[in-house]
Amino acid sequence: MSVPGGGEAFLTDEGTLRVEWGPVSLVAVAEWNGEHRPNELLKAGDFCLGVLSEVGRDAAILKQDVKRIKIIGGLSPHSARMVEVAKLFPAGFITPMIAVAGTVAEAVAKKLASLGADRVLVSNGGDVALILPKGGEAKVGLVAAVGDSKPSLAVRVKEADLVGGVATSGLGGRSFTLGIADAVTVFSRRAPVADAAATLIANEVNVESAAILRAPASSIEAGSDLGEMPVTKSVGDLTEGEISGALERGARYARGLMDSGLILGALLTLRGKRRIVGYPGFNGVYGL
Numbered sequence: 604m605s606v607p608g609g610g611e612a613f614l615t616d617e618g619t620l621r622v623e624w625g626p627v628s629l630v631a632v633a634e635w636n637g638e639h640r641p642n643e644l645l646k647a648g649d650f651c652l653g654v655l656s657e658v659g660r661d662a663a664i665l666k667q668d669v670k671r672i673k674i675i676g677g678l679s680p681h682s683a684r685m686v687e688v689a690k691l692f693p694a695g696f697i698t699p700m701i702a703v704a705g706t707v708a709e710a711v712a713k714k715l716a717s718l719g720a721d722r723v724l725v726s727n728g729g730d731v732a733l734i735l736p737k738g739g740e741a742k743v744g745l746v747a748a749v750g751d752s753k754p755s756l757a758v759r760v761k762e763a764d765l766v767g768g769v770a771t772s773g774l775g776g777r778s779f780t781l782g783i784a785d786a787v788t789v790f791s792r793r794a795p796v797a798d799a800a801a802t803l804i805a806n807e808v809n810v811e812s813a814a815i816l817r818a819p820a821s822s823i824e825a826g827s828d829l830g831e832m833p834v835t836k837s838v839g840d841l842t843e844g845e846i847s848g849a850l851e852r853g854a855r856y857a858r859g860l861m862d863s864g865l866i867l868g869a870l871l872t873l874r875g876k877r878r879i880v881g882y883p884g885f886n887g888v889y890g891l
Contacts (some may be wrong), residue, residue, distance in 0.1 A: 612648025622651045629727045633720040643718045650714045665699040666828035688795045698828045707799025708732035730770040731849040732794035733763040748785035750775040758883045768794030772801035779834035784808035790867045790882045802867045808853035814839035854878040
């Protein structure tokens with residue numbers, strides 16, 4: 604199915620659902636007791652196009668500081684969920700767009716589950732929503748840097764782990780960052796929460812250094828929801844102390860989110876160094 608504006612949902616030769624709309628590139632796979640049902644996948648694809656259309660109509664509101672949004676009755680259900688997720692985080696400035704990728708991924712995963720699928724994995728630009736059958740597990744690939752074309756690390760997620768969302772953020776991703784992390788991957792019970800948390804933790808992987816070049820977000824992208832906030836453009840050579848300090852600052856923020864129950868854990872990487880907070884633990888991450 605295609606819609607005005609360039610959005611399209613289709614099945615690949617391998618039977619995977621793909622949804623393409625502007626910068627959005629969503630992939631979904633699902634099983635029904637081990638079986639594949641192409642028609643049900645296409646139904647989920649049409650549903651996804653509808654969700655994206657609804658969120659697009661609400662974009663002007665969703666780009667505002669969430670503290671300014673008092674009434675959500677006029678928003679689509681998915682846009683309203685983005686607002687609700689943004690309000691969970693104690694940030695000085697945050698817009699509901701911080702949870703858009705995870706919200707769409709979760710909506711598609713739930714749609715497939717409502718169609719009877721018992722095993723679902725939806726990746727919206729690398730932000731993942733997953734549903735596993737009782738006793739099931741899935742290998743989730745992770746990148747050491749946001750710009751990597753292939754994952755170099757992996758985590759074997761089990762149904763009993765209660766992971767419903769995995770999201771990654773950092774310098775070089777689709778969205779701006781205030782920090783310098785190569786990648787921050789977050790594990791949470793919900794995909795939109797993981798999405799928002801990954802962005803905020805990546806912002807906190809930061810340090811004052813002459814090697815970091817920043818610029819107002821609006822000077823790079825007109826209409827950015829971050830306005831005049833200084834975002835990171837590039838990072839030069841860092842000292843070992845700067846790398847360690849930036850990672851520890853991010854890890855400290857991640858621990859706070861974990862203690863509050865918002866996330867299950869996070870993996871932070873910068874210049875080949877790592878910090879793991881909570882799930883999956885140091886023994887839970889392995890190379891591919």
